[in-house]
Amino acid sequence: MGTTKQLLPLLDRPAILHCLESFWKAGFDRPVVVLSPEGSEVARVLTGCPVTIAWNEVVECEMIDSVRTGLKSVSASWSALIICPADYPLVSPSTVAGLAERHEAEPGSIVIPVYNGRRGHPVLFPRPLLEALGPEMTLRDIVHNHPDKVIHYPVENRGIIFDMDTPADYDAIRRIIAEEKP
Numbered sequence: 445m446g447t448t449k450q451l452l453p454l455l456d457r458p459a460i461l462h463c464l465e466s467f468w469k470a471g472f473d474r475p476v477v478v479l480s481p482e483g484s485e486v487a488r489v490l491t492g493c494p495v496t497i498a499w500n501e502v503v504e505c506e507m508i509d510s511v512r513t514g515l516k517s518v519s520a521s522w523s524a525l526i527i528c529p530a531d532y533p534l535v536s537p538s539t540v541a542g543l544a545e546r547h548e549a550e551p552g553s554i555v556i557p558v559y560n561g562r563r564g565h566p567v568l569f570p571r572p573l574l575e576a577l578g579p580e581m582t583l584r585d586i587v588h589n590h591p592d593k594v595i596h597y598p599v600e601n602r603g604i605i606f607d608m609d610t611p612a613d614y615d616a617i618r619r620i621i622a623e624e625k626p
C-alpha cells in the first residue's frame with residue numbers, strides 16, 4: 445500500500461482502533477499488539493489504550509515472526525491465541541467472541557471463521573501448536589499439518605474476508621464501514 449495500513453483513517457479513527465475495538469467489546473481487556481521496528485507511529489496512536497505492545501525486532505519479517513514475538517508476551521495461562529492481522533478492521537466483536545466460545549468447547553482445535561464458504565481472519569490457534577512451531581514453519585503449515593484439529597466456524601460477518609492490501613481494498617472497506625456505522 446505504500447503507507448502504514450494500521451493508521452489509515454476509517455470514519456473517525458485509525459484502522460487499528462477498529463480492529464482492537466472488536467476485541468475489547470468481545471471481552472478481551474488487554475490484547476497484545478505486535479509492532480515492527482518501524483511501528484512507533486502506531487505505538488503513539490495506542491498510547492493510553494488497554495493493550496500490551498510487543499516489539500518484533502526482525503526487519504522485513506513474516507507474519508509468523510510477529511506471532512512468535514506475541515507468544516512470548518502473553519500470560520502463561522492463555523490456552524490459545526486469536527491471530528488477527530491489523531488490516532482486517534471489519535471483524536465483528538461477535539466473531540471474536542464466537543472463536544473464544546468454540547475454543548472453550550473444543551480447546552485443542554484450530555478455529556477458522558468462514559463466511560459464505562470462504563475462510564477468513566482472525567484464526568484461533570491452541571497455544572501448544574504455536575509453541576511447537578519449527579523455525580521454518582508458518583501458520584498455514586500448522587493448519588495443513590493438523591487437519592483433524594481444524595474447525596470451520598460459520599459466521600455472518602463478511603469482515604473476516606476483507607483486508608486492506610491495495611488502495612481499492614481500502615476504498616471498499618471505507619464504503620462498507622460508512623454503511624454499517626452511521
